[in-house]
Amino acid sequence: MMLTDVTGRIATHLHTSTLMACLLMIPTAGALAQPHVHGVAQLLLVQDNARIHMEFTSPAINMVGFEHSPRTDAERQAIDEVRRALANLDSILTLSALDCDVDSIETAVTGMISIDGDTHNHHRHLHDADHAEFTATFELSCSRAQLPSELVITAFDNFQDLESIHATWSLQDTQGAQHLPRQNTRLRLRP
Template structure:
Protein backbone atom coordinates (compact mmCIF):
# COMPACT_ATOMS: atom_id res chain seq x y z
CA UNK A 1 0.00 0.00 0.00
CA UNK A 2 2.86 2.31 0.85
CA UNK A 3 4.20 2.32 -2.70
CA UNK A 4 0.76 3.07 -4.11
CA UNK A 5 0.45 6.13 -1.92
CA UNK A 6 3.88 7.33 -2.89
CA UNK A 7 3.15 6.90 -6.59
CA UNK A 8 -0.13 8.74 -6.15
CA UNK A 9 1.67 11.71 -4.66
CA UNK A 10 4.11 11.79 -7.56
CA UNK A 11 1.30 11.56 -10.07
CA UNK A 12 -0.60 14.44 -8.47
CA UNK A 13 2.44 16.71 -8.47
CA UNK A 14 3.20 15.84 -12.09
CA UNK A 15 -0.34 16.66 -13.16
CA UNK A 16 -0.29 19.91 -11.19
CA UNK A 17 2.97 20.88 -12.87
CA UNK A 18 1.68 20.14 -16.35
CA UNK A 19 -1.55 22.07 -15.67
CA UNK A 20 0.49 25.04 -14.52
CA UNK A 21 2.43 24.93 -17.76
CA UNK A 22 -0.83 24.89 -19.74
CA UNK A 23 0.10 21.76 -21.61
CA UNK A 24 -1.36 21.59 -25.11
CA UNK A 25 -4.47 19.44 -25.57
CA UNK A 26 -3.82 15.76 -25.99
CA UNK A 27 -3.73 14.37 -29.50
CA UNK A 28 -6.52 11.99 -30.44
CA UNK A 29 -5.27 8.52 -31.30
CA UNK A 30 -2.19 9.04 -29.14
CA UNK A 31 -1.75 7.59 -25.64
CA UNK A 32 0.97 8.00 -23.04
CA UNK A 33 2.40 5.09 -21.10
CA UNK A 34 4.84 5.24 -18.19
CA UNK A 35 6.51 1.95 -17.37
CA UNK A 36 8.54 1.48 -14.19
CA UNK A 37 10.57 -1.62 -13.45
CA UNK A 38 11.52 -1.92 -9.78
CA UNK A 39 12.73 -4.85 -7.74
CA UNK A 40 9.74 -7.19 -7.45
CA UNK A 41 7.36 -5.04 -9.45
CA UNK A 42 6.49 -3.66 -12.86
CA UNK A 43 3.99 -0.80 -13.01
CA UNK A 44 2.38 0.61 -16.12
CA UNK A 45 0.45 3.89 -16.09
CA UNK A 46 -1.63 4.68 -19.11
CA UNK A 47 -3.28 7.95 -20.10
CA UNK A 48 -5.57 7.83 -23.11
CA UNK A 49 -7.86 10.46 -24.66
CA UNK A 50 -11.50 9.44 -24.24
CA UNK A 51 -11.95 10.12 -27.95
CA UNK A 52 -9.53 7.28 -28.59
CA UNK A 53 -11.49 4.97 -26.29
CA UNK A 54 -15.06 5.72 -27.31
CA UNK A 55 -15.17 8.60 -29.82
CA UNK A 56 -16.48 11.25 -27.39
CA UNK A 57 -15.04 13.07 -24.38
CA UNK A 58 -17.96 13.56 -21.99
CA UNK A 59 -20.42 11.42 -20.08
CA UNK A 60 -22.42 9.03 -22.30
CA UNK A 61 -25.78 10.50 -23.39
CA UNK A 62 -27.66 7.49 -24.72
CA UNK A 63 -27.72 3.69 -24.60
CA UNK A 64 -25.29 3.25 -27.48
CA UNK A 65 -22.76 5.58 -25.83
CA UNK A 66 -23.26 3.90 -22.45
CA UNK A 67 -22.60 0.52 -24.10
CA UNK A 68 -19.47 1.90 -25.79
CA UNK A 69 -18.25 3.23 -22.43
CA UNK A 70 -18.86 -0.13 -20.72
CA UNK A 71 -16.96 -1.97 -23.46
CA UNK A 72 -14.05 0.45 -23.35
CA UNK A 73 -13.76 0.32 -19.56
CA UNK A 74 -13.91 -3.48 -19.64
CA UNK A 75 -11.09 -3.55 -22.19
CA UNK A 76 -9.05 -1.16 -20.04
CA UNK A 77 -9.61 -3.44 -17.06
CA UNK A 78 -8.58 -6.58 -18.97
CA UNK A 79 -5.01 -6.45 -17.71
CA UNK A 80 -4.27 -10.03 -18.73
CA UNK A 81 -4.92 -9.19 -22.37
CA UNK A 82 -3.24 -5.79 -22.29
CA UNK A 83 -0.01 -6.88 -20.57
CA UNK A 84 1.87 -10.16 -21.01
CA UNK A 85 5.28 -9.76 -19.41
CA UNK A 86 8.37 -11.78 -20.28
CA UNK A 87 7.88 -15.13 -18.48
CA UNK A 88 11.48 -14.85 -17.23
CA UNK A 89 10.31 -12.19 -14.76
CA UNK A 90 7.91 -14.59 -13.01
CA UNK A 91 5.08 -12.06 -12.69
CA UNK A 92 1.69 -12.78 -11.17
CA UNK A 93 -1.57 -11.51 -12.67
CA UNK A 94 -1.70 -7.75 -13.20
CA UNK A 95 -3.89 -5.63 -10.92
CA UNK A 96 -5.74 -2.85 -12.72
CA UNK A 97 -6.99 0.48 -11.38
CA UNK A 98 -9.13 2.39 -13.85
CA UNK A 99 -10.26 6.00 -13.73
CA UNK A 100 -12.60 6.43 -16.65
CA UNK A 101 -13.49 10.01 -15.68
CA UNK A 102 -16.82 10.97 -17.31
CA UNK A 103 -17.21 7.41 -18.68
CA UNK A 104 -17.47 5.90 -15.21
CA UNK A 105 -21.03 4.99 -14.17
CA UNK A 106 -22.34 7.55 -11.71
CA UNK A 107 -19.61 9.99 -12.62
CA UNK A 108 -20.27 13.42 -11.11
CA UNK A 109 -18.78 16.60 -12.40
CA UNK A 110 -17.09 17.26 -9.10
CA UNK A 111 -13.63 18.00 -7.83
CA UNK A 112 -12.88 14.25 -7.69
CA UNK A 113 -12.29 14.00 -11.38
CA UNK A 114 -11.04 17.44 -12.22
CA UNK A 115 -7.81 15.97 -13.49
CA UNK A 116 -9.72 14.08 -16.17
CA UNK A 117 -11.36 17.22 -17.55
CA UNK A 118 -9.35 19.74 -19.46
CA UNK A 119 -10.58 23.32 -19.62
CA UNK A 120 -10.43 22.87 -23.36
CA UNK A 121 -13.22 20.26 -23.42
CA UNK A 122 -10.85 17.31 -23.73
CA UNK A 123 -10.80 14.44 -21.25
CA UNK A 124 -8.61 11.42 -20.59
CA UNK A 125 -8.98 8.05 -18.96
CA UNK A 126 -6.22 6.95 -16.62
CA UNK A 127 -5.36 3.36 -15.88
CA UNK A 128 -2.60 1.89 -13.81
CA UNK A 129 -1.48 -1.71 -13.73
CA UNK A 130 0.72 -3.40 -11.18
CA UNK A 131 2.52 -6.67 -11.74
CA UNK A 132 4.20 -8.31 -8.76
CA UNK A 133 7.16 -10.27 -10.12
CA UNK A 134 9.68 -12.69 -8.66
CA UNK A 135 12.43 -11.18 -10.83
CA UNK A 136 11.14 -8.01 -12.48
CA UNK A 137 14.65 -6.99 -13.54
CA UNK A 138 14.81 -10.07 -15.77
CA UNK A 139 11.90 -8.89 -17.91
CA UNK A 140 13.30 -8.15 -21.36
CA UNK A 141 9.90 -7.11 -22.72
CA UNK A 142 6.18 -6.77 -22.12
CA UNK A 143 3.87 -7.93 -24.88
CA UNK A 144 0.85 -5.68 -25.17
CA UNK A 145 -2.64 -5.96 -26.61
CA UNK A 146 -3.19 -2.19 -26.43
CA UNK A 147 -3.26 -1.47 -30.15
CA UNK A 148 -5.42 -4.54 -30.74
CA UNK A 149 -7.92 -3.65 -28.02
CA UNK A 150 -8.36 -0.02 -29.06
CA UNK A 151 -8.77 0.37 -32.83
CA UNK A 152 -8.73 4.20 -32.66
CA UNK A 153 -5.34 4.14 -30.94
CA UNK A 154 -2.51 4.82 -33.39
CA UNK A 155 0.54 5.73 -31.32
CA UNK A 156 1.68 5.10 -27.75
CA UNK A 157 4.42 7.36 -26.44
CA UNK A 158 6.25 5.33 -23.82
CA UNK A 159 8.57 6.41 -21.04
CA UNK A 160 10.48 3.47 -19.55
CA UNK A 161 12.28 3.67 -16.20
CA UNK A 162 14.34 0.71 -14.99
CA UNK A 163 17.20 0.37 -12.48
CA UNK A 164 19.49 0.49 -15.54
CA UNK A 165 18.22 3.76 -16.94
CA UNK A 166 15.37 5.70 -18.50
CA UNK A 167 14.44 6.14 -22.09
CA UNK A 168 11.57 6.93 -24.43
CA UNK A 169 9.98 4.56 -26.90
CA UNK A 170 7.03 4.52 -29.25
CA UNK A 171 4.53 1.82 -30.16
CA UNK A 172 2.42 1.71 -33.31
CA UNK A 173 0.92 -1.03 -35.45
CA UNK A 174 1.89 -3.76 -36.04
CA UNK A 175 4.14 -3.63 -32.95
CA UNK A 176 2.95 -5.70 -29.99
CA UNK A 177 6.18 -5.90 -27.98
CA UNK A 178 7.58 -3.23 -25.71
CA UNK A 179 11.28 -3.84 -24.97
CA UNK A 180 12.36 -3.27 -21.37
CA UNK A 181 16.08 -3.45 -22.15
CA UNK A 182 18.04 -1.25 -24.50
Protein backbone atom coordinates in the same frame (compact mmCIF):
# COMPACT_ATOMS: atom_id res chain seq x y z
CA MET B 1 -3.25 -5.77 10.62
CA MET B 2 0.04 -4.98 12.30
CA LEU B 3 1.50 -1.48 12.24
CA THR B 4 4.63 -2.76 10.49
CA ASP B 5 2.49 -4.10 7.60
CA VAL B 6 0.81 -0.72 7.15
CA THR B 7 4.12 1.12 7.44
CA GLY B 8 5.67 -1.20 4.86
CA ARG B 9 2.83 -0.62 2.40
CA ILE B 10 3.04 3.14 2.84
CA ALA B 11 6.83 3.08 2.37
CA THR B 12 6.48 0.96 -0.78
CA HIS B 13 3.82 3.30 -2.18
CA LEU B 14 5.92 6.37 -1.39
CA HIS B 15 9.01 4.79 -2.93
CA THR B 16 7.10 3.97 -6.14
CA SER B 17 5.57 7.46 -6.17
CA THR B 18 9.03 8.99 -5.78
CA LEU B 19 10.34 6.88 -8.67
CA MET B 20 7.43 8.00 -10.83
CA ALA B 21 8.04 11.65 -9.98
CA CYS B 22 11.72 11.29 -10.86
CA LEU B 23 10.85 9.52 -14.10
CA LEU B 24 8.68 12.41 -15.20
CA MET B 25 11.66 14.76 -14.78
CA ILE B 26 13.98 12.72 -17.04
CA PRO B 27 14.64 14.72 -20.22
CA THR B 28 14.59 11.74 -22.61
CA ALA B 29 13.57 12.15 -26.21
CA GLY B 30 9.84 12.61 -26.29
CA ALA B 31 9.40 12.05 -22.55
CA LEU B 32 7.44 15.26 -22.33
CA ALA B 33 4.85 14.25 -24.92
CA GLN B 34 1.56 16.08 -24.92
CA PRO B 35 -0.75 14.48 -22.37
CA HIS B 36 -3.88 14.57 -24.57
CA VAL B 37 -3.38 13.91 -28.25
CA HIS B 38 -6.09 12.15 -30.22
CA GLY B 39 -4.85 8.81 -31.50
CA VAL B 40 -1.98 8.65 -28.97
CA ALA B 41 -1.93 6.84 -25.62
CA GLN B 42 0.66 7.12 -22.85
CA LEU B 43 2.23 4.08 -21.15
CA LEU B 44 4.35 4.45 -18.02
CA LEU B 45 6.32 1.59 -16.43
CA VAL B 46 8.23 2.00 -13.17
CA GLN B 47 10.07 -0.87 -11.51
CA ASP B 48 11.16 -1.19 -7.90
CA ASN B 49 12.89 -4.56 -7.51
CA ALA B 50 10.18 -7.16 -8.27
CA ARG B 51 7.35 -4.59 -8.09
CA ILE B 52 6.04 -2.87 -11.20
CA HIS B 53 3.79 0.16 -11.43
CA MET B 54 2.11 0.54 -14.80
CA GLU B 55 -0.18 3.32 -15.99
CA PHE B 56 -1.95 3.50 -19.34
CA THR B 57 -3.76 6.74 -20.30
CA SER B 58 -5.61 7.47 -23.50
CA PRO B 59 -7.99 10.12 -24.78
CA ALA B 60 -11.52 8.72 -24.71
CA ILE B 61 -11.92 9.24 -28.44
CA ASN B 62 -9.30 6.52 -29.02
CA MET B 63 -11.21 4.09 -26.85
CA VAL B 64 -14.92 4.74 -27.46
CA GLY B 65 -14.97 7.13 -30.41
CA PHE B 66 -16.25 10.18 -28.51
CA GLU B 67 -15.37 12.50 -25.64
CA HIS B 68 -18.76 14.01 -24.92
CA SER B 69 -21.07 12.93 -22.14
CA PRO B 70 -22.74 9.69 -23.27
CA ARG B 71 -26.09 10.38 -24.91
CA THR B 72 -27.33 6.87 -25.58
CA ASP B 73 -27.38 3.50 -23.88
CA ALA B 74 -24.94 2.28 -26.55
CA GLU B 75 -22.45 5.02 -25.60
CA ARG B 76 -22.82 4.20 -21.89
CA GLN B 77 -22.29 0.54 -22.72
CA ALA B 78 -19.15 1.40 -24.74
CA ILE B 79 -17.69 3.21 -21.72
CA ASP B 80 -18.45 0.25 -19.44
CA GLU B 81 -16.92 -2.20 -21.94
CA VAL B 82 -13.68 -0.19 -22.17
CA ARG B 83 -13.43 0.05 -18.38
CA ARG B 84 -13.87 -3.73 -18.13
CA ALA B 85 -11.26 -4.28 -20.85
CA LEU B 86 -8.78 -1.92 -19.16
CA ALA B 87 -9.16 -3.83 -15.90
CA ASN B 88 -7.42 -6.72 -17.69
CA LEU B 89 -3.67 -6.14 -18.07
CA ASP B 90 -3.57 -8.36 -21.16
CA SER B 91 -5.71 -5.82 -23.03
CA ILE B 92 -2.70 -3.47 -22.93
CA LEU B 93 0.42 -5.65 -22.91
CA THR B 94 1.63 -9.16 -22.19
CA LEU B 95 3.67 -9.88 -19.07
CA SER B 96 2.81 -13.58 -18.81
CA ALA B 97 6.45 -14.73 -18.96
CA LEU B 98 7.18 -12.79 -15.75
CA ASP B 99 4.79 -14.65 -13.47
CA CYS B 100 3.37 -11.49 -11.89
CA ASP B 101 0.50 -11.13 -9.46
CA VAL B 102 -1.72 -8.10 -9.85
CA ASP B 103 -1.88 -6.42 -6.44
CA SER B 104 -4.25 -3.66 -7.49
CA ILE B 105 -6.06 -2.33 -10.53
CA GLU B 106 -7.74 1.05 -10.86
CA THR B 107 -9.59 2.28 -13.91
CA ALA B 108 -10.95 5.77 -14.31
CA VAL B 109 -12.71 7.98 -16.82
CA THR B 110 -11.85 11.64 -16.30
CA GLY B 111 -13.15 14.78 -17.91
CA MET B 112 -16.17 13.12 -19.46
CA ILE B 113 -18.77 12.13 -16.93
CA SER B 114 -19.50 11.58 -13.32
CA ILE B 115 -22.40 9.73 -11.82
CA ASP B 116 -24.32 11.70 -9.20
CA GLY B 117 -25.65 9.08 -6.81
CA ASP B 118 -28.65 8.08 -8.93
CA THR B 119 -27.09 5.50 -11.22
CA HIS B 120 -30.52 4.07 -12.03
CA ASN B 121 -31.44 7.18 -14.02
CA HIS B 122 -27.90 7.63 -15.34
CA HIS B 123 -27.85 11.27 -14.23
CA ARG B 124 -24.52 12.42 -15.63
CA HIS B 125 -22.80 15.76 -16.05
CA LEU B 126 -20.29 16.89 -18.63
CA HIS B 127 -17.16 18.21 -16.92
CA ASP B 128 -14.75 18.98 -19.73
CA ALA B 129 -16.05 18.55 -23.26
CA ASP B 130 -12.59 19.05 -24.73
CA HIS B 131 -10.54 16.44 -22.89
CA ALA B 132 -11.84 13.11 -21.63
CA GLU B 133 -9.48 10.25 -20.82
CA PHE B 134 -9.43 6.65 -19.72
CA THR B 135 -6.71 5.59 -17.28
CA ALA B 136 -5.77 2.13 -16.03
CA THR B 137 -3.26 1.79 -13.19
CA PHE B 138 -1.73 -1.54 -12.16
CA GLU B 139 0.48 -2.49 -9.23
CA LEU B 140 2.23 -5.82 -9.84
CA SER B 141 4.43 -8.14 -7.77
CA CYS B 142 6.59 -10.37 -9.95
CA SER B 143 8.51 -13.53 -9.14
CA ARG B 144 11.70 -12.10 -10.59
CA ALA B 145 13.08 -8.60 -10.76
CA GLN B 146 14.46 -8.78 -14.32
CA LEU B 147 12.01 -7.68 -17.00
CA PRO B 148 12.54 -9.05 -20.51
CA SER B 149 14.28 -6.87 -23.08
CA GLU B 150 10.98 -6.29 -24.86
CA LEU B 151 7.26 -6.44 -24.14
CA VAL B 152 4.42 -7.21 -26.52
CA ILE B 153 1.83 -4.44 -26.76
CA THR B 154 -1.72 -5.77 -27.24
CA ALA B 155 -3.60 -2.45 -26.93
CA PHE B 156 -3.62 -1.91 -30.70
CA ASP B 157 -5.58 -5.14 -31.17
CA ASN B 158 -8.13 -4.15 -28.54
CA PHE B 159 -8.65 -0.44 -29.26
CA GLN B 160 -9.08 0.14 -32.99
CA ASP B 161 -8.82 3.95 -32.97
CA LEU B 162 -5.48 3.90 -31.15
CA GLU B 163 -2.80 5.04 -33.62
CA SER B 164 0.32 5.09 -31.43
CA ILE B 165 1.59 4.73 -27.88
CA HIS B 166 4.24 6.85 -26.21
CA ALA B 167 5.95 4.61 -23.64
CA THR B 168 8.23 5.84 -20.86
CA TRP B 169 9.97 3.55 -18.38
CA SER B 170 12.34 3.45 -15.45
CA LEU B 171 13.56 -0.05 -14.61
CA GLN B 172 16.21 -1.38 -12.26
CA ASP B 173 18.90 -1.19 -14.94
CA THR B 174 17.62 1.17 -17.62
CA GLN B 175 15.27 4.00 -18.43
CA GLY B 176 13.97 5.36 -21.66
CA ALA B 177 11.12 6.25 -23.95
CA GLN B 178 9.81 4.91 -27.23
CA HIS B 179 7.06 6.03 -29.57
CA LEU B 180 5.25 2.98 -30.95
CA PRO B 181 3.17 3.38 -34.12
CA ARG B 182 0.30 0.94 -34.60
CA GLN B 183 2.36 -1.43 -36.76
CA ASN B 184 5.04 -1.86 -34.05
CA THR B 185 3.78 -4.02 -31.19
CA ARG B 186 7.20 -4.59 -29.59
CA LEU B 187 8.24 -2.24 -26.78
CA ARG B 188 12.04 -2.47 -26.65
CA LEU B 189 13.20 -1.82 -23.07
CA ARG B 190 16.87 -2.63 -23.62
CA PRO B 191 19.17 -2.57 -26.67
